[in-house]
Amino acid sequence: MTKPPGRIAEALDTFHAARPWDHNAHYHRWILRTLPRRFGRALDVGCGTGDLARALAGRARSVDALDADAATVARGRALTPPTAPVTYTVGAAPDALPPGPYDVITCVAALHHLPFTESLERFRAELAPGGTLVVVGLARSATRRDRLREVVSVPLNVLMALVKNGGRQVPRPAAMTAPVRPPTMTLAEIAHEAELVLPGVRVRGRLFWRYTLVWRDDSGRRG
Structure with missing residues (x-):
């Protein structure tokens, strides 16, 4: 992530510490628009406190939610109604993934914590024919285009903080307390490696220091 220098960066950090908003949750609506209106089984990898898993449960017959942090998972369970079809x-993915097949697999801000190629291979193996994989991830800035998206994101980030929080100072959302790690792969590396595992995959750089990856298994067969 590229930040303005000196006092401007310090002022922005202070502003956002008092008015945090969840960049990952910002993409949840986009994820739902990308997915079918109804589906059977879903898997959310790196589920955190379960915000996306609970949203998927409104469309799915059942949702498996996986996260490596026990405290975060406990918080998710506490926030989930007993009647919601979320387990x-x-x-830690990919080894601990529940067995598929899944009609939908999502992974938000978690793939850079995992072995990239091995995880995509496992996601593909557990995806049902016709199923959809959606990733919202973080990439290391490397190009002029990357830096331009970051520069544009800075003022928009301030605007979103004001809109979402009504200008008020607010506590940090529970979903933003999970452990974090900086990304090591660039967007070009992500797109190249993903294409080797998922032919036809769509990878796009996005605002707010995120990228999206979408792949649908249209082969109708395994392999």
């Missing part, structure tokens, strides 16, 4: 599991 939480503590474990």
